[in-house]
Amino acid sequence: xxxxxxxxxxxxxxxxxxxxxxxxxxxxxxxxxxxxxxxxxxxxxxxxxxxxxxxxxxxxxxxxxxxxxxxxxxxxxxxxxxxxxxxxxxxxxxxxxxxxxxxxxxxxxxxxxxxxxxxxxxxxxxxxxxxxxxxxxxxxxxxxxxxxxxxxxxxxxxxxxxxxxxxxxxxxxxxxxxxxxxxxxxxxxxxxxxxxxxxxxxxxxxxxxxxxxxxxxxxxxxxxxxxxxxxxxxxxxxxxxxxxxxxxxxxxxxxxxxxxxxxxxxxxxxxxxxxxxxxxxxxxxxxxxxxxxxxxxxxxxxxxxxxxxxxxxxxxxxxxxxxxxxxxxxxxxxxxxxxxxxxxxxxxxxxxxxxxxxxxxxxxxxxxxxxxxxxxxxxxxxxxxxxxxxxxxxxxxxxxxxxxxxxxxxxxxxxxxxxxxxxxxxxxxxxxxxxxxxxxxxxxxxxxxxxxxxxxxxxxxxxxxxxxxxxxxxxxxxxxxx
Amino acid sequence: xxxxxxxxxxxxxxxxxxxxxxxxxxxxxxxxxxxxxxxx
Numbered sequence: 001x002x003x004x005x006x007x008x009x010x011x012x013x014x015x016x017x018x019x020x021x022x023x024x025x026x027x028x029x030x031x032x033x034x035x036x037x038x039x040x041x042x043x044x045x046x047x048x049x050x051x052x053x054x055x056x057x058x059x060x061x062x063x064x065x066x067x068x069x070x071x072x073x074x075x076x077x078x079x080x081x082x083x084x085x086x087x088x089x090x091x092x093x094x095x096x097x098x099x100x101x102x103x104x105x106x107x108x109x110x111x112x113x114x115x116x117x118x119x120x121x122x123x124x125x126x127x128x129x130x131x132x133x134x135x136x137x138x139x140x141x142x143x144x145x146x147x148x149x150x151x152x153x154x155x156x157x158x159x160x161x162x163x164x165x166x167x168x169x170x171x172x173x174x175x176x177x178x179x180x181x182x183x184x185x186x187x188x189x190x191x192x193x194x195x196x197x198x199x200x201x202x203x204x205x206x207x208x209x210x211x212x213x214x215x216x217x218x219x220x221x222x223x224x225x226x227x228x229x230x231x232x233x234x235x236x237x238x239x240x241x242x243x244x245x246x247x248x249x250x251x252x253x254x255x256x257x258x259x260x261x262x263x264x265x266x267x268x269x270x271x272x273x274x275x276x277x278x279x280x281x282x283x284x285x286x287x288x289x290x291x292x293x294x295x296x297x298x299x300x301x302x303x304x305x306x307x308x309x310x311x312x313x314x315x316x317x318x319x320x321x322x323x324x325x326x327x328x329x330x331x332x333x334x335x336x337x338x339x340x341x342x343x344x345x346x347x348x349x350x351x352x353x354x355x356x357x358x359x360x361x362x363x364x365x366x367x368x369x370x371x372x373x374x375x376x377x378x379x380x381x382x383x384x385x386x387x388x389x390x391x392x393x394x395x396x397x398x399x400x401x402x403x404x405x406x407x408x409x410x411x412x413x414x415x416x417x418x419x420x421x422x423x424x425x426x427x428x429x430x431x432x433x434x435x436x437x438x439x440x441x442x443x444x445x446x447x448x449x450x451x452x453x454x455x456x457x458x459x460x461x462x463x464x465x466x467x468x469x470x471x472x473x474x475x476x477x478x479x480x481x482x
Numbered sequence: 483x484x485x486x487x488x489x490x491x492x493x494x495x496x497x498x499x500x501x502x503x504x505x506x507x508x509x510x511x512x513x514x515x516x517x518x519x520x521x522x
Contacts (some may be wrong), residue, residue, distance in 0.1 A: 001515045002507055008521070016521050025507050034504060035518055045518040051511060053498045070495075315520040334522035361495065 002027060006035035006043070006287070006315065020332070032287070040394040041291025042250045042284075043315050058393075059362050060250045070361060099197050101127045102418050105187060107177050108202035109134035109162045110142075112383035112403030114481050116200050117170045119411035124418060126169060133189060134162055135176040139482070140225060142253075143400060144474055146260050146436060149228040150235065150268045158474075160482040177203075180356035182376050198378045198414050201365060202407070203353060205253050205384040205398060209345035212248055214321030219246070219343040222261055223253075231342055235268055240277025241339030243269075246328055247284040248318050249346045253384045253398035255290045256445075258282060258344055259301050260436040265342070266308050267438025280309070281336070283316040283328065290445070292394045293457035297445055300459050304437055347398075349385055362387040362395075369396075369450070370426040372410050380413070382406035390429070391452040401431045429455075434470035435462070442467040 003026040005013050013026040029035050039045035040060065048057040048070050057070035104120055106113045109132050117132050124130070144158040162172045179188040180201070186193045207223050209215040220234060221227025222245075245262045252258075262282045269275040282305065288298030305312050317331040321343075327335040348354075349364050358374060360366035364387035365374060372380045383403030388396040396402060405427060412425040432446025444466045447457035460466065502508050506516065 001517065004506070004516060004518050006518060006520060012521070027506060029518075034506075038499075038516075039518050043518050043520045047499070047516040048513065049499050049501065049516065050513045053500055055495055055497050055499050056513070058495055317520055317522065330522040331519075332521050 004029050004034055006032045035287065038393075040250075041288065042286045043317055044285075057361055067361070099418075101129070102197040102414075103195055104128065104130045104198045104200070104414060105194055105196040106130070106132045106200045106202060107134075107180075107187065108132075108204055108383075108385075109136065109139050109165075109172070110202060110204050110383065110403065111400040112202035112204075112407040113200070114139055114162075114165070115404050115407035116202065116382065116411050117165060118168065118481050119408055120415060121168055121170050123411065123415035123422070128418065129171065130169070131171040131173060131194065132162065132165060133173045133175055133177055133187070133194075135174070137161060137163065137174050141474060141478055142223075143257075145223070145225065145228045146257065146264055148225075149222070149231045149261065150264050151232055155225065155229075158478075160478055164482045177352050180352060180358065182357055182379065185378075196378075198417075199380065200407075200410055200414075201353065201358065201374075201379070201381040201385055202383050202403065203350045203385050204403075205347040206350040207345040207347055209343075211346055212321060212343075214323045215248075215343065215345065217323035218321050218326065219341045219345075222257065222342050222344050234340055235265065235272075238269065238272075238274060238278070238340055240274050241279075242337060243278060243280045243340045244328060244336065244338035244342065245280070245282045246318060246338075246341060246343040247286070247316075248343055250285050251395065251398055252344045252347050253400075254433075255292070255397045255399065256301075256433055256435045258284065259289050259305070261342060262305065262310050263308060263437045266310055279311065281311040281313060281338070283313040283318065283336070285316060285318065287314050290397070290457075292390070292392075292397055292449070293445070293447075293455055297457055297459050300443075301435070304443075304462070308438075347384075353385060360387060369429070370409075371413055372406050372427060373413070380410045382410055390449055390455060392454045394455075396429065396449055397431075399431060399433060401433060405430065434466055434473070435459075436467065436470065437462050440464055440467050442470055444469070 001024040006029045008028045010028050013028045017026045045060050050056055106117050113132055117130055120130050138159045139162055141158040144153050147153040165172050175189040175191050177187050177189055186195045209221050220231045245258050247258050262280055266280050269278050289301040319331040320329050327337050329335045358365045365381040365385055367374055367381050367386050369388050372382050374381055384398040409425045409427040416422050416424045429450030430448055435443040441462050441464055443462035444460040449455040
């Protein structure tokens with residue numbers, strides 16, 4: 001075992017080794033060259049290398065199942081389950097003839113599921129059944145939670161009943177998926193089993209705040225409706241002190257969200273007249289904001305944070321929250337006191353996916369980057385539940401824009417297979433997002449994430465126009481798909 | 483520095499990593515686990 005310390009010196013590594021009595025080598029990476037090349041830009045990152053130099057595993061906080069498979073391979077033992085190939089660029093050929101009346105089941109009514117259902121309904125005749133299953137009765141436009149957090153939106157403005165899809169000839173089942181049975185080609189819900197000819201897994205990432213010690217006692221969840229309601233109440237009564245915005249672990253969806261949250265909160269506290277009695281700190285395991293993109297993008301966001309007096313703590317190896325002393329504690333015991341804590345909880349694939357056999361070594365579903373097919377015939381996965389390795393070696397960020405674009409591709413793939421004509425779209429890795437910075441202004445970043453060797457992403461200068469662009473997009477999206 | 487695999491991409495499962503060339507300790511009999519970590 002070897003520890004590599006990004007941006008550490010030989011001297012600091014020696015002290016580190018002595019202080020913690022580490023029995024294995026601790027190697028400095030003073031300029032961060034190895035860190036930039038071998039990781040997705042955050043800590044911790046683990047790479048398992050065989051004696052011949054072959055990389056068996058290269059992920060951040062690893063999924064236990066995936067890591068066991070890699071270890072088993074290392075010792076030349078037979079693993080129970082082989083992971084899906086992470087980087088196939090070829091579509092899986094289908095030997096099966098398309099059914100005359102297909103059952104297309106879509107798991108999840110988030111951005112990906114809703115777009116896929118709409119697009120399929122438009123392309124396929126009424127003989128083909130399209131079913132969306134979600135345990136929530138409503139679709140929530142998640143990126144608007146940031147506006148709700150600072151009182152700029154009401155709940156009813158950012159929610160839509162999924163039942164509305166039935167007006168378009170799409171079935172909606174308000175039910176929970178208990179099992180994905182790939183062998184028998186059916187999903188089991190509380191109401192019973194549903195057969196599928198085609199399955200689209202769009203279940204997103206599950207957030208698990210309960211896995212963090214002290215979270216429920218002290219932190220507000222930035223990624224839930226209830227959490228954002230509570231943040232709004234807390235900000236309204238905040239009289240000054242230290243605000244912490246914390247990213248507990250990687251990866252997390254919507255990579256700009258914690259930065260937007262810090263900037264919106266800064267603006268909000270200024271409006272309330274308590275900014276001069278407050279400090280805002282942002283803690284993250286990332287080296288820079290949105291590390292998958294070019295350094296210039298992260299640098300531009302760090303500069304905005306700096307100008308607004310927000311303290312940035314990169315490479316923060318968070319471990320737990322200590323409510324009795326109101327501290328967040330790093331893995332090495334370093335603690336920071338916080339009066340108001342707003343946190344991004346850990347993410348993982350939903351339980352039903354974890355037990356389905358669809359999971360890859362990363363702990364997410366590995367799919368073909370262009371067709372979104374899994375290794376199972378007729379089974380696709382889109383959005384946050386997937387892991388797509390980019391040509392740069394980093395992972396495609398989890399964001400609604402990708403779920404949306406991937407849904408369009410999957411709808412065209414399935415429709416083509418059923419109808420035998422039309423266009424078979426391919427996902428090209430294009431994506432964009434608005435970055436709210438408060439005071440009615442926003443930036444805009446977008447580009448090609450499949451560019452080789454690195455994603456080509458540009459950020460436009462923040463301004464009021466981009467903010468209104470985001471408002472218009474929210475309104476268009478909710479009207480277009482419901 | 484041979485940080486890239488044969489196709490010129492960054493490290494991923496299945497690629498080769500020459501630890502010695504990177505200034506890292508050579509893998510032992512059963513390989514090596516490299517962990518990027520940061521002291522606060």
